Amino acid sequence: MTSARQAILGRLRSSGDPAAEYEQIARDYLIRHHEQDLRELLAERLADYRAIVHDAPVSELPTALREGPYVIPPDLPAEWTAGLADRVVTEPYDLEAVGGVITGCAVAIAETGTIVLDHGPRQGRRALTLVPDHHLIVVTPDQIAADVPEALARLDLTRPLTFISGPSATSDIELSRVEGVHGPRTLEVFLV
Amino acid sequence: MTNKPDPNSTSNLGGVGGGRMPTYVGMPSFPKAAREAVADSRLRANLAHATGTIRERRQRAVDELPDWAELREAARQIKDHTLRHLDHYLMMLEEKVTAAGGTVHWARDADEANAIVARLVEETGEREVVKVKSMATQEIGLNEALAERGITAYETDLAELIVQLGDDRPSHILVPAIHKNRAEIREIFQRKMPSAPADLTDDPAVLAEAARRHLRAKFLSAKVAVSGANFAIAETGTVLVVESEGNGRMCLTLPDTLITVMGIEKLLPTARDLEVFLQVLPRSSTAERMNPYTSAWTGVHAGDGPSAFHLVLLDNGRTAINADPVGREALRCIRCSACLNVCPVYARAGGHAYGSPYPGPIGAILSPQIRGIGSDVDASLPFASSLCGACYEVCPVAIDIPRILVHLRARAPKKAPERLAMTAAAWSLRTPKRLAALQRAAARGRRFARHARMPRSWTDTRDLPVPPAQSFRQWWKEGR
Numbered sequence A: 001m002t003s004a005r006q007a008i009l010g011r012l013r014s015s016g017d018p019a020a021e022y023e024q025i026a027r028d029y030l031i032r033h034h035e036q037d038l039r040e041l042l043a044e045r046l047a048d049y050r051a052i053v054h055d056a057p058v059s060e061l062p063t064a065l066r067e068g069p070y071v072i073p074p075d076l077p078a079e080w081t082a083g084l085a086d087r088v089v090t091e092p093y094d095l096e097a098v099g100g101v102i103t104g105c106a107v108a109i110a111e112t113g114t115i116v117l118d119h120g121p122r123q124g125r126r127a128l129t130l131v132p133d134h135h136l137i138v139v140t141p142d143q144i145a146a147d148v149p150e151a152l153a154r155l156d157l158t159r160p161l162t163f164i165s166g167p168s169a170t171s172d173i174e175l176s177r178v179e180g181v182h183g184p185r186t187l188e189v190f191l192v
Numbered sequence B: 001m002t003n004k005p006d007p008n009s010t011s012n013l014g015g016v017g018g019g020r021m022p023t024y025v026g027m028p029s030f031p032k033a034a035r036e037a038v039a040d041s042r043l044r045a046n047l048a049h050a051t052g053t054i055r056e057r058r059q060r061a062v063d064e065l066p067d068w069a070e071l072r073e074a075a076r077q078i079k080d081h082t083l084r085h086l087d088h089y090l091m092m093l094e095e096k097v098t099a100a101g102g103t104v105h106w107a108r109d110a111d112e113a114n115a116i117v118a119r120l121v122e123e124t125g126e127r128e129v130v131k132v133k134s135m136a137t138q139e140i141g142l143n144e145a146l147a148e149r150g151i152t153a154y155e156t157d158l159a160e161l162i163v164q165l166g167d168d169r170p171s172h173i174l175v176p177a178i179h180k181n182r183a184e185i186r187e188i189f190q191r192k193m194p195s196a197p198a199d200l201t202d203d204p205a206v207l208a209e210a211a212r213r214h215l216r217a218k219f220l221s222a223k224v225a226v227s228g229a230n231f232a233i234a235e236t237g238t239v240l241v242v243e244s245e246g247n248g249r250m251c252l253t254l255p256d257t258l259i260t261v262m263g264i265e266k267l268l269p270t271a272r273d274l275e276v277f278l279q280v281l282p283r284s285s286t287a288e289r290m291n292p293y294t295s296a297w298t299g300v301h302a303g304d305g306p307s308a309f310h311l312v313l314l315d316n317g318r319t320a321i322n323a324d325p326v327g328r329e330a331l332r333c334i335r336c337s338a339c340l341n342v343c344p345v346y347a348r349a350g351g352h353a354y355g356s357p358y359p360g361p362i363g364a365i366l367s368p369q370i371r372g373i374g375s376d377v378d379a380s381l382p383f384a385s386s387l388c389g390a391c392y393e394v395c396p397v398a399i400d401i402p403r404i405l406v407h408l409r410a411r412a413p414k415k416a417p418e419r420l421a422m423t424a425a426a427w428s429l430r431t432p433k434r435l436a437a438l439q440r441a442a443a444r445g446r447r448f449a450r451h452a453r454m455p456r457s458w459t460d461t462r463d464l465p466v467p468p469a470q471s472f473r474q475w476w477k478e479g480r
């Protein structure tokens, strides 16, 4: 009896040189849609999807905190949490019991108002930025990519990746958009 | 008609594809089901409202990109290239997923896929799974198959939850509960959701909050999750799920075991190809520049997320469809649902009339190819269209749906279905009163005037030429 694998692959037997043919694919699209003022564009596009945007230094982070402890990844720079020593906790901690989470990111995409976490430095594991209801993200200028192609080129796809564009949302009721379902209901971004 | 697909009635009679997919019990042919749906004025109003909203927004999101045509062309070429070398890329994917600590399974049809998933769940010792919305698992009737083995599947997508709690069937690819309005959803929640507050209103934000509370404990305690996949990257073994609510992130991150069922056509060769699809999918689908959340993972990641990952690669007729030079275009589909939202026949008939998890124009070309043209409903589906071409115009991977419909019409048993065809497409557009209602519903006057001028002798549908794309585009713009 042939295995399902053999049967499926057997029905697909192809010929030719995939690598050479792949190079022929026409990619006449733009590599970016905006050239300048990317920081402003990012701020505008983030706000379009109801993220709260701060054009402010990290020293103003404390003003954004709500009630309860804030969980942080262990490698968050000390200057980000200066003056917050009694407010922040690290894992292991009950993520349901925190007021929010503070992280950095890997890349931000100006065109689409997207922040990408690769769960590397300053970001923590995936659950850390998922369970708490308030997510504060610090974006540094060097992390802003103009558009999707540039962002993807900067990322390593074999890392776990989370693309975030605004707070969690749904369009499932009459196709009208409602913010706040299962993921963090408030997304707050500091463009430092 | 019962509400659940009957797992015993999976059909592959006269199969083009030889796949198996539940046909809903007692499902009448398209025209008959459509007539019943059109008689339901509330359903029609719900659909007209929802599709009207999303149509306008999609157009704005697309118009924002001056290079949309080039993105669409690249998307088409990438998909065609991948489908031509699917064996090559599938083997590459298998190798990479395995190297990253995942396990790859192959399933020829629905029964094999269901058996694999059920066995994997049983091996964990669990009797419950949380699910991320997935067309592939609907196609194979996974929830019903798991129930037969005593395993409960909890849908976590809001619309899927509404459908599941309401003992209903999905009627739209992206928004399965599109046929329900807020008042009806409130009523379902009050009846079926123990945690719903007594003063639940029909404000969508309040309903979403109720769903959040209802599912929270499930997410935090779930040990096994089942998902579909929007894309998989052969070069790296990465799988991606595109979503909005965060239920996907919950399912993909918190449980110990993740089982992903993916149609073999979801593959893309390289990471770079995502730069095209992450631009065209959200704008076509929810009319957003980017959807709220996209998750990507590669096998298992130590200390982060599930410790076991299983990828089930599903054929279910796809290899046969891929061998049909005309029909294979349907495999480019990225399930954005744009073609449903612009379709005048879908807006009138609703999703249930298509008798399959895949409704609308894409359903009309996919279901008969997966299941074959053996049943009344499948034989009538290729006729469930006026061939107006709107679906092709909006499709981000340029699937020439009208062409495939005509191709499939030629294969359908003669006579009866052709008569049905007349009723399916023409009937809703023929009388002045219906036409006027349709125009109001869709707020696209110019577009339907065009149908009204079509000759009555539509019966010879096989010879009806596809409207030239240029003139349609022209007319579409004028009509806006």
Ligand code: SF4
Residues within 6 Å of the ligand: B284, B332, B333, B334, B335, B336, B337, B338, B339, B340, B362, B391, B394, B395, B396, B397, B398, B399
């Ligand atoms: S056929 Fe095209 S428009 Fe329709 S769901 Fe598929 S990709 Fe979208």
